[in-house]
Amino acid sequence: MSFEGKTAWITGASSGIGAALAHEWSARGARIILSGRDEARLAEVARALPTDTLVLPFDVRDDAAMLAATERATSWGTGVDIFVANAGVSQRSAAIDTDISVYREIIEIDLVAQIAATQALLPHFTARGSGHLLFISSIAGKVGVPMRTAYCAAKFGLAGYADALRGELSQSGIGVHVIYPGSVATDVSRNALTADGSKRGRSDSVIESGIAPAEAAKRMVDAVAAGEREIIVADGMELAMGEARRTPDALFDQVAGMVAAGYMEKMKAEG
Template sequence: MDFTGKTAWITGASSGIGAALARDLSRRGAHCVLSGRDEARLQSVADDCGEALVLPFDVRDDDALAEARDKAIHWKGGVDIAFANAGVSQRSRALDTDMKVYREIIAIDLTAQIAFAQGLIGHMSERGSGALAFVSSIAGKVGVPMRTAYCAVKFGLAGYADALRAELSQSGVGVHVIYPGSVVTDVARNALVADGSARGRSDKAIDEGIPAREAAATMLDAIARGEREIIVARGFEEQMGETRRTPDALFDQVAGMVAAGYMERMEAGE
């Protein structure tokens, strides 16, 4: 993919990986649509992106999402690539964690990201082109202590994306799943603890992680090469991700099932 002249819509764009993706995409010639809840911070990122459209909304608000989708599509005549990046992490033992924490993380990190994609797959399929990029995590490959809710949603997001990729494999729409390890962001500081409040402090691993700008560049380079599964990590985290990497041959096999009429036979009750 050449990003020049493409319209890229990024959720969670006010900081961290989302903001870094927006700035890098802009440098590569893309038009950026920036979404998140904090309009002032989104505008600060937009100021670095040349021509950009700021669409603030809460990803859990279906009506606001639908309104933002229509504006994003009509701004430049279509959305070429969408990054499902919004999310919140966790730092608490399962034994201590209130169910409201699980429900909130599922709503933000999984259900809302699926809704974001569902709102665009018809548009992209009708055009016969486009790409969806889902930001999962190394915690979506390997279960990590203190992150049971976060692992659940990141595994789930990857499962949805892999199945969606197969369904769209004959449509011209690509699907990419990104698995970051520790990246220098506020993810740990904003993570929810057992009672649902924000943790308020970072982790050493995050603070010493990959700079967000470097991580974003790696992600975009991999998307440009057409990679379906993108691991962005170092050291032990990279080893964990690579150990659980899905072979391209398996993706091809599932796509081949679709090409051979698997979905039509299922719908016919065969």
């Protein structure tokens, strides 16, 4: 699959996986829309890209700003071909110590806001009858990992939404891909929330020695180009954990077959 001339919109694009995906797709000829909260850092990423770039800064929790950004993105050039729901925050705290406000914040950012952004874009994608929706989950969205209960809840939920959406869109020409990264060398651990909602401020050794963001992005884009629906980007034990919980392609095909056979129409008719 060629991405030449396509437009990829990436949230959480000021650093880490988001910025690396911007570089990878731009190197393959795609136009890039960069979103995140830090306009200066987004602009820095944009300056390094070889293709046309639009910077749309907003907080994913601000519905009005998100809807305004969606209108701007879909009217830029020929519209959005690829959307990457990548914005998110992790956690490092035991459940028993963690204030419920931390759960609400992480689930709002990592799950609800990503669903809201996708819902706003669905009319654009379905009208075109093509495109790709990417959801950045985590190996912690496949396997419950201690000290990340809120994060796991959000990432499991994001995968569930995406898998159900894939079934609904299976006859539409729109690809839905869930990406499960393991440890990637980003600031995810440093920016993780602790029990009281404050930033952790330090990284993990496993993250520091993780997959380089550029390599992770290449694996992700290669897998999208190959049409993979569930994309595990991890090494070693994390890869084994993800593969142990991989959803068989036959099950995805079975759900798509239900939709093709009129499952949704029957459900709507039953009220």
